[in-house]
Amino acid sequence: MRIATKEEIRQVDKKAIEEYGMEEIVLMENAGRKVAQAVEDFFDDIGNRSVFIAAGTGNNGGDALVAARYLLNYSARVKVFLVGNIDHMTKSASSNYNILKYMHADLYHIGTEYDWDKVRLSLGLADAVIDGICGTGIDLPLRFDQQKMVACINNAHKPVVAIDIPSGLDADTGSVYEGQAVKAACTVTMGIPKVGLLLYPGAYYVGKLIIDSIGIPLALLNDKAIQQRMIDRCLVKKFIPVRSMEVHKANCGRVLVLAGSIGYTGAAALCAQAALRLGAGLVTLAAAKSLYPIFAEKLTEVIVMPLPEEEKGILGMQAAEVLLPREESYDTILMGPGLGRSEKTMEFVRNFAVAVKKPLVLDADAIFAFAGHAEELKNCAFIPILTPHLGEMASLLQIKVKELKNDLWKYARNAAAKYNCIFILKSEKTIVACPDGNIFLTTVGNPGMATAGCGDVLAGVTAALRADRLDGKKAAVSAVFLHGTAGDIAAGKGMAGLTAGDILDSIQSARKYVDGK
Ligand SMILES: NC(=O)C1=CN([C@@H]2O[C@H](COP(=O)(O)OP(=O)(O)OC[C@H]3O[C@@H](n4cnc5c(N)ncnc54)[C@H](O)[C@@H]3O)[C@@H](O)[C@H]2O)[C@@H](O)CC1
Numbered sequence: 001m002r003i004a005t006k007e008e009i010r011q012v013d014k015k016a017i018e019e020y021g022m023e024e025i026v027l028m029e030n031a032g033r034k035v036a037q038a039v040e041d042f043f044d045d046i047g048n049r050s051v052f053i054a055a056g057t058g059n060n061g062g063d064a065l066v067a068a069r070y071l072l073n074y075s076a077r078v079k080v081f082l083v084g085n086i087d088h089m090t091k092s093a094s095s096n097y098n099i100l101k102y103m104h105a106d107l108y109h110i111g112t113e114y115d116w117d118k119v120r121l122s123l124g125l126a127d128a129v130i131d132g133i134c135g136t137g138i139d140l141p142l143r144f145d146q147q148k149m150v151a152c153i154n155n156a157h158k159p160v161v162a163i164d165i166p167s168g169l170d171a172d173t174g175s176v177y178e179g180q181a182v183k184a185a186c187t188v189t190m191g192i193p194k195v196g197l198l199l200y201p202g203a204y205y206v207g208k209l210i211i212d213s214i215g216i217p218l219a220l221l222n223d224k225a226i227q228q229r230m231i232d233r234c235l236v237k238k239f240i241p242v243r244s245m246e247v248h249k250a251n252c253g254r255v256l257v258l259a260g261s262i263g264y265t266g267a268a269a270l271c272a273q274a275a276l277r278l279g280a281g282l283v284t285l286a287a288a289k290s291l292y293p294i295f296a297e298k299l300t301e302v303i304v305m306p307l308p309e310e311e312k313g314i315l316g317m318q319a320a321e322v323l324l325p326r327e328e329s330y331d332t333i334l335m336g337p338g339l340g341r342s343e344k345t346m347e348f349v350r351n352f353a354v355a356v357k358k359p360l361v362l363d364a365d366a367i368f369a370f371a372g373h374a375e376e377l378k379n380c381a382f383i384p385i386l387t388p389h390l391g392e393m394a395s396l397l398q399i400k401v402k403e404l405k406n407d408l409w410k411y412a413r414n415a416a417a418k419y420n421c422i423f424i425l426k427s428e429k430t431i432v433a434c435p436d437g438n439i440f441l442t443t444v445g446n447p448g449m450a451t452a453g454c455g456d457v458l459a460g461v462t463a464a465l466r467a468d469r470l471d472g473k474k475a476a477v478s479a480v481f482l483h484g485t486a487g488d489i490a491a492g493k494g495m496a497g498l499t500a501g502d503i504l505d506s507i508q509s510a511r512k513y514v515d516g517k
């Protein structure tokens with residue numbers, strides 16, 4: 001399923017009306033009916049219930065006015081409060097306003113402070129609230145009267161059904177101006193989700209998300225021009241090849257891992273093992289030679305290659321001299337987990353990444369190596385996949401984490417295009433950003449996965465998929481789904497106390513779930 005920005009959904013609505021000949025008022029009718037149904041679903045006895053409806057003057061308000069009519073038809077008690085000047089109502093909203101007037105519905109205009117008392121009193125008596133103050137048509141901050149209505153609704157602590165998007169939430173970024181957004185129990189969004197519903201802090205305001213059809217043709221909702229997509233099983237199943245009967249260990253992915261330093265041997269072991277668990281045929285862990293005895297003892301199925309070191313446990317340019325002549329033995333090279341940040345190692349990472357002619361997955365310290373040198377990523381032979389968390393991304397882009405968080409998707413999208421990289425940007429809602437502008441958002445994973453080593457497992461899974469001939473975009477998207485699914489399987493035993501080792505142990509089951517066998 002795709003996820004729309006404000007402009008993209010505006011284009012969808014426009015094309016439905018102008019190209020397909022759908023009537024705006026019909027779309028509004030469908031939207032309003034779905035909202036009324038959502039309210040009805042809250043109660044067994046809607047006929048005995050009072051519903052407070054806040055309706056703005058745009059089409060979001062129009063949806064609310066339609067919902068009011070349906071709820072009146074269900075015999076609910078309905079009070080509609082209009083937020084804004086009705087002279088500015090859109091044509092379709094105005095038509096619905098006139099119908100309600102003709103029905104002698106309880107319609108209130110807010111002019112004086114006395115009217116706000118009435119708002120608060122009605123909210124106090126209501127069993128449920130519909131938020132139709134505004135939707136995708138606004139730019140924040142809200143107008144003063146809209147802000148006041150949002151505050152009244154939130155202070156009433158009643159179950160709120162938000163139409164399309166909780167009022168006050170930015171549909172593109174998920175940002176909320178000074179906390180002024182409706183806190184919904186449920187949001188009924190039309191056609192496809194809007195970006196802001198899925199991003200934090202916006203996602204906290206949404207409650208249960210219901211995605212309802214209002215009759216817009218699927219071809220429009222699935223248009224490639226909408227550049228954001230959910231990562232789900234259906235998408236990933238299309239990307240991952242069925243394992244052939246004639247498969248050989250050398251032709252289902254040979255991964256070279258460059259990872260580990262003194263104190264960080266676990267990271268190296270986890271990512272190498274994760275690549276095997278996903279299905280790579282051969283995994284070689286190349287590490288500073290003084291670490292060799294540790295890995296030889298720790299790992300059984302992984303081949304361990306000792307490399308010359310600059311200092312005890314620290315890799316430098318000599319490692320490249322050993323590795324470059326052997327590059328044809330590998331399909332993908334993963335660098336970074338636990339590698340350390342010494343100057344010599346960072347220099348080696350940057351030089352080797354450009355010299356080697358194999359697809360790369362760069363994680364952790366290998367991403368840090370490019371902080372202040374991001375332009376050099378453009379010189380990689382293949383589009384590299386980078387798997388930063390927010391701190392690593394911020395250091396790569398030389399900005400503050402707070403700044404990055406304010407417009408995460410924009411930064412990720414711009415950086416992917418500018419440095420010709422694919423980013424798996426890890427957070428509570430991991431995304432994949434591609435140089436062509438496409439963004440993919442995870443639908444799986446859980447807070448238990450905020451644990452040491454979890455990212456190392458993701459890096460290994462990503463490298464294994466890339467080594468099995470998936471292009472960068474498909475490998476990154478599939479890795480996020482398989483890793484998140486493995487985390488969800490592991491969380492079956494409990495989220496707190498979940499370890500990266502548990503996720504590792506569940507990767508095989510996650511792949512089986514995707515393969516459908
Ligand atoms: N366009 C369509 O065909 C459809 C639209 N639908 C609904 O319409 C909504 C979008 O409607 P609109 O585009 O009319 O806009 P909204 O109803 O979201 O916003 C109301 C009005 O506020 C104005 N505004 C902008 N910034 C503002 C600010 N800072 N403070 C106050 N007012 C501001 C806008 O000009 C807009 O007319 C969707 O969210 C959805 O609920 C649905 O009815 C389905 C069909």
Ligand SMILES: [K+]
Nearest residue numbers: 134163165167
């Ligand atoms: K709304």
